[in-house]
Amino acid sequence: MSLKEVNCGSNALFVIGAHALSTEDEEVMGLLLGKLDYDKRNGIAERANIFKVLPLSRTDKRADRVEVDSSQLAIASEEAEADGLTVVGWYHSHPHITAAPSHVDAQTQGQYQALDSGFVGLICAAFQGDRHDLPPSLKVIAFQSDDTTNQPGGIFSASSSNANSQRGSEEPPSYNDLISTTRGATTIRRLWRSREIPLNLTGDFHQSTSSSSSLKALAKLQDALLQEETQSFSFYVNDITFSATSSRIFCNAVFQQSLALLTVDSLTPLLHVAAAKLIAAKKRVQDLKSKRDSLLLLLRQQQQTVSEHKE
Ligand SMILES: [Zn+2]
Structure with a gap:
């Protein structure tokens, strides 16, 4: 089972x-x-x-x-x-x-x-x-x-x-x-x-599993993708069959292109997610402050009622 x-x-x-x-x-x-x-x-x-x-x-x-x-x-x-x-x-x-x-x-x-x-x-x-x-x-x-x-x-x-x-x-x-x-x-x-x-x-x-933890995991995802590209680049650029200058230029160009694609396809969407989360977090803070203010007002009113009863 x-x-x-x-x-x-x-x-x-x-x-x-x-x-x-x-x-x-x-x-x-x-x-x-x-x-x-x-x-x-x-x-x-x-x-x-x-x-x-x-x-x-x-x-x-x-x-x-x-x-x-x-x-x-x-x-x-x-x-x-x-x-x-x-x-x-x-x-x-x-x-x-x-x-x-x-x-x-x-x-x-x-x-x-x-x-x-x-x-x-x-x-x-x-x-x-x-x-x-x-x-x-x-x-x-x-x-x-x-x-x-x-x-x-x-x-x-x-x-x-x-x-x-x-x-x-x-x-x-x-x-x-x-x-x-x-x-x-x-x-x-x-x-x-x-x-x-x-x-x-x-x-x-x-x-x-907090929100900051998931964002850290997303940041690690970027690290993992960058590491893959860097390892591939190191492998080919150190390969003896790629020793010609033109080959090394080609390797560098491919590496730069890969980094650009990573930025467009992965990093930019992540930044959008982070921006959306920041907006949501600010709204949450605002909502909590409003709730706190209304609770404090209610508390003051009740305290006033109690003191009036005592008098
Ligand atoms: Zn499969």
Whole structure:
């Protein structure tokens, strides 16, 4: 048995959406920080509560594939612990395709669940439809995977070769896509099948999910995107085959163009969000001041009434 439902704070979902919309051509990926609720009778995780997300910078980015440096996972665990949270799952985007988990997604999720049965996957489908006159749409689903290796219709195979557990193309599973666990001298290949889990949008009740915290996460998103571009630039500019002056000029031009696109597509919308939040915060302050003034007036009137009664 696994999770029955997933609760996601609105600020966390906002950051996932912003990350998914940051690029139309490649998948993005990040981690979900929060807490798991366990069934007291059997100690099995039944609910995942997502309070915060951590966008990750990619070491390989394509339309149907994303890879990250494993050192980021250790940093994420430390950050979660600092807030009294744990890493409860991962998210990735599906630009221009449906939110349905691919076979590779199901295998990857199954691999994570082998480590922690409460681990959950979120998929954010972005840029659905081809009409550019409409605002970009988003759909988010939560899923886990069931091990169907020994069920009717499941695939079972024993082999001594190692399976490739890396996330790859969104094509039907080949034997190399299937996650393997070693038993003795042979390798048991497992078939995981994805299952959607009810996803609830909740308020931001945890201290780490305040509005300023979500803005910090959005700022980290900018850092992650900038880091990706800087790493790509360093890789190519230090490549011996790009040593010619014209090649270096080309690398610099591409890097500058990438930074300009980041500014237009990601940083500028973020500044608009920050400006909108500032206006909303100022209005909130004004409303609270008006409420305070009316309460103080009411208090003075009541004090006056009490003193008149005494006289
Ligand atoms: Zn996917």
